[in-house]
Amino acid sequence: MKVRVSNIQRFSLHDGPGIRTTVFLKGCNLRCPWCANPENIDFEKTKFTNKTTKESGFFGQDIELMDLYSEIIKDKLYYKVNNGGVTFSGGEPLLQIKQLEPLLIKLKQEKINICIETALQVPTDFVKIAAKYIDEFIIDIKILDKDECKKVINGNIDLYFKNLDFLSKNDQINIFRIPLIEEYTLKKHNIEKIIDLLNKYKCKKVEIFKIHNLAESKYDSIGKEMIKFSEIESKKIEDVYNKIKALNVNVDIIKL
């Protein structure tokens, strides 16, 4: 069995507890204008050309699960402190969950902590498979208004809430991650909806972050243009932080 991967990043410290290896899977059903991994949007292999070095090639390769497993366990010795392990990110990693399942079984047997970073707007069956193996779900909160979500990011908010309900019943919501974008997620009505969501679904932690422009060279290399968003004032970030803190929720401002 193979999965389509764009990058395997060892010594990854941002996506879950401890020292981790993050596997970036190709393909996403959403189209977030602020996406930091544009090379992972299409499931099809994406051609790139580095404008400076002239290096060219394709983002995305099909990897046998056993080969992927071998890569993941290379840093196994580093995983043993503070629940380090592997994180599946993307793209939307849940879209390849069926293909990934044998690997997840093996990782589980090896007692390797598994995280998944997901927007959760996928069929619930996919979430159910993941729920059997995943130790920590890192779930994005993006645009929560149904129409706006559909229009801006091609999302399905009903599916999102249905999946949240499912994970919530199993007490499997670990981290909510909120990208702050002046033009979208930071809109007053969206923040209100986020607060409502956080009131309803318990989690261990909320992480909020400003989007960055580090993906510019990747956009360039695949012939796409990165949209520039307004710089957010620190005060606005603090306001969101305080609103979430007021819910008695553990919240962090993180840098990605």
Add this chain to the structure above:
Amino acid sequence: MQWIKNFILNNFSETFLVYIKLVYKYKRKCKSILKTIIFAIKALFKFYAPSKKFIKGKQIRKLFNKVNIKINDEDRFVYNLDIYKTIHRDNRMIENVTIDYSKVLKLSIKDFKDINSKLKDSEYKENQKELLLGIEEYIDRECKEIEKSNIVNKEAIISFLMNIKDKKAESFEESLQRILFFNQLLWQLGHGLNGLGRLDKILEEVYNNDKKNNKITRNEAIEMIKDMCKILHQNFWYKSNVLMGDTGQIIILGGKEKDGSYFCNELTYLFIEAIMELQIPDPKVFLRITKDVPRELMELSLKCIKTGIGCPLFSNDDVIIPKLISFGYDEEDAYNYVTSACWEPLMVGKSVEQNNIDSIVYIEPLYKMLEEENLEEITEYEELIEKYKKYLEEYIINYIEEINKIQWEETPLLSMLTDDCNTALKDVSIGGAKYNNYGLTAVSLSSVVNSLYNLKKFVFEEKKYTLNELNEIRKNNFKEEDEILRELKQQPNRFGTENDEIIDLSNMITGCVDKVLDSQKNIFGGKIKFGYSAPTYISKAERAEASFDGRKNGEPFGTHISSDKASVAYTELIQFATKLDYDNHRFNGNVIDFMITPSFIEDNFDKMIDFLILSISLGFFQMQMNVTSSDILIKAKNNPKDFENLIVRVWGFSAYFNDLPENYKNLLIERALKNEGKSI
């Protein structure tokens, strides 16, 4: 003019080169031709070296009586270095040494005189006798000048110095002054790259006594350490060897005890705190660690590293000490190791082993093979490897022959402070010490490994080119062959990655050298060690042709144990390094070299500590981090005046970025950009 007299007496000897070197160093510092000419003229009049018609001890005594003594009223301690006066030399000076300061703290000149009086009559004995008289006279001269000065701590310093004559050092402050006194003698006598040794260990007793008797507080101790470091940092330009900052002034802290426990004390922390607060590139800290190192000590060390001053360097005793013992050092000595200059283990007080004589350049025998062999006849990869090994063996044998031509300048001071010299009545320069081995550094291993792997893949497996074709393209510096250059450069299995073939190839090459060295001895009958790290990754590369790893003419070689591949994770490099063989002769400094940004450490501090502690258990040998960002370096290069205090790690030392030659600046920028995943 005294100097001309000396010059004629010394028959255009090496001493003249000392004068030239002094002028060169001054030019390096002031960067002005006019100022340098003025300095050179002034120095010519002031320059002095006692005539070589006297025995060495007498020369030293004369020198000590001649040095100009200057007391700086602002300093807590007295430290005198007359840069215009030196000792005559016909041979290479012994450098890269750390003396056993615990010996000079416990023994007075009177004790050394007593020891000397029991020696059999000989020139060796006479040399030391003169040396000791010279030191006493120097102390008297210094005290007279102090008496005339307005230095705040006048009475205390005079008593500290007079005590050197007949008492052991009693207090922490006195001990620091005594260390500085003997350190100044080493520099004055022309020994370069003088390490400072295990200061937390050797000062423990006096510090604890002072604390017990309420004579010192923690804060006072830090201030004293800072004052000592500031004084050692004076004349930074003069003390620097090849590059500004390369002084070898390294303080060793922590370490594994014979019972397996980890040694550190309050002073270990105080030294790191002092260095961190000072923010000067020199002296530097070298922390010996084990898997039992306290987490809080690692936290303090990382905080210090995060400031960008490039230290401490971590040295893993769990790996190093067994290698030292199996090489042949006594257990007790191995557990007490310090370093020669940057990182090469040295048995303190038992040897003045020259561990940094020169660098093996692995790529040279490859070039020779390509030049001399009929490449069309090499049809199998295995044949290529065998041929390279043959050339490498010859290269090493010739190399040792050259090294064995070096004669060392006699040095009664080092001999007096080194075990076994008195018993043998032999100066260290002729093999009087307990251990008399040599050490080599090594460079360009990564280029050879990557080159051989690329040849295997593209020539022998894929048959894309013949060896001859690719060699011609290489010799032509890949001119108009950008595609091929890119292909060679981007081949992903490279030195620093966990590819089994790459690891085997690396070990095979160092194994070949190791085997040759089994049968090689130095002029003293000592063994020859080597390591994976070298300071020469730029200097030896400058004249080196392009190589099959995608390196063009003159481009730098890899820095120590590092990867030229941008995407290699720190965990991968560590695990690669732990798979390299450090057995037998291969322990003469093996440093993993990381580029890392301050914000990365800041944002992931606890995880970085976890990473470091886990990496110790995995068994890396040594590790240093260059904490900087490409943004800062580029700005500093363009606007040097705004970044006068920016410190970077160079090979085994820290330096002001502004003091570095352009090619060193460029390499740091290039490595920082790669580390941050930015295009260059």
